[in-house]
Amino acid sequence: MFTIGDFARHGRVSVRMLRHYDATGLLRPAHVDPATGYRHYTAGQLARLNRIIALKDLGFTLQKVHDIVDGSLSTEELRGMLRLRRAELEAAMTAAAARLTQVEARLRAIESEGHMPTNDVVVVKNVPSLRVAELTAVAASYQPEDISPVISPLYAQLFERLEAAGVHPSGPGVAYYEDTVDGGITVHAAIQVAGGPETTDFSVRDLAPIAQAATIVHHGSMDSVVPTAQTLAQWIDANGYRADGYAREINLECPENRDDWVTELQVPITKL
Numbered sequence: 001m002f003t004i005g006d007f008a009r010h011g012r013v014s015v016r017m018l019r020h021y022d023a024t025g026l027l028r029p030a031h032v033d034p035a036t037g038y039r040h041y042t043a044g045q046l047a048r049l050n051r052i053i054a055l056k057d058l059g060f061t062l063q064k065v066h067d068i069v070d071g072s073l074s075t076e077e078l079r080g081m082l083r084l085r086r087a088e089l090e091a092a093m094t095a096a097a098a099r100l101t102q103v104e105a106r107l108r109a110i111e112s113e114g115h116m117p118t119n120d121v122v123v124v125k126n127v128p129s130l131r132v133a134e135l136t137a138v139a140a141s142y143q144p145e146d147i148s149p150v151i152s153p154l155y156a157q158l159f160e161r162l163e164a165a166g167v168h169p170s171g172p173g174v175a176y177y178e179d180t181v182d183g184g185i186t187v188h189a190a191i192q193v194a195g196g197p198e199t200t201d202f203s204v205r206d207l208a209p210i211a212q213a214a215t216i217v218h219h220g221s222m223d224s225v226v227p228t229a230q231t232l233a234q235w236i237d238a239n240g241y242r243a244d245g246y247a248r249e250i251n252l253e254c255p256e257n258r259d260d261w262v263t264e265l266q267v268p269i270t271k272l
Contacts, residue, residue: 001031007041011049026052026066051078058085098148101223121217122235127210127248127266132174133162133202134190142177142185142246144223151175154189161201162191170194173251174207213248213266214241221258222249225265232265244268 008015021027022039027048029039048069055065058081135158139150155173162169171192178186196204214236218228229247236243245268253262 001040001042004029004039004041007045010043011046011053013049013053021052024062024066026062026069054078054082058082095149098221098223099145101221104224122232123215124212124269125215127213129209130171130174130192130207131194131196131204132190132207133158133167133193133196133204134188135161135202136186136188138180139185139187144225147177147185147187148223150187151189154187155191158189158191158202161199162193165197165199165201167193167196173254175249175251176207177246210248210266210268212269212271214243214269215264215266217252218263218265219261221261222263223258225263229265232267236267236269240272241269242272244270 002010004015004018008018011018018027018039018041022029027045030042030045031040032038033040051069052065055068055078056062060068135154137150137154140146169191174188174190174192176188176190178188180186190207193204196202214232216228216232216235218225232247233243248266250264250266251261252264253260255261
């Protein structure tokens with residue numbers, strides 16, 4: 001048997017926590033010395049302790065934990081619950097990291113206020129027609145925090161469906177956007193292709209050419225695109241143009257690390 005201090009060390013919990021679990025009936029000591037009141041535990045009780053801590057980390061109340069561990073929850077069922085919770089935590093961490101990137105991007109935009117962008121970062125050019133395969137979905141807004149969770153799964157699905165159909169990309173990815181009638185944003189996740197079969201798994205279409213596009217290259221995750229996009233907007237305004245719609249995003253380089261992405265923004269423009 002272990003003293004309460006030894007059992008706490010083996011279980012990686014505090015003595016105070018064990019005393020609380022004893023008081024609530026969640027984890028009773030195997031033996032209590034009647035003369036001293038000292039609590040003693042067995043190694044076999046570590047299994048129950050592990051379940052208690054795991055379920056508590058899943059967000060269950062202690063009463064619910066009590067009901068579960070005293071029920072017939074199998075090891076496989078507990079493992080499944082833990083996997084689900086892990087996936088939820090990973091998603092929350094990813095979302096938090098994206099929000100931090102977006103905050104930093106807004107701060108950079110604020111810090112650059114009053115500084116006119118230099119002309120050499122923006123190129124005006126003609127964009128030819130492109131044949132693309134694409135999938136679409138609707139995002140709540142054009143904010144990066146609404147676009148990213150929509151467009152990333154679309155591209156994952158698109159690549160899977162292209163591979164299944166035996167269609168090979170002939171150029172980089174192209175993301176573009178349109179307003180919906182109810183205030184949302186239609187997100188088009190597209191990839192350039194030479195052709196494509198008739199299929200319901202994805203659409204194949206020809207994007208219209210852009211006679212004049214103001215373009216700029218963004219380095220980094222699209223969660224941090226705001227300063228680059230606003231630099232382009234300032235250039236358009238300062239040089240007597242009007243933007244005619246949303247920017248196309250050409251995915252020039254998309255390595256695993258999103259901070260190393262290279263994306264060209266192409267905004268259709270008209271001279272005022």
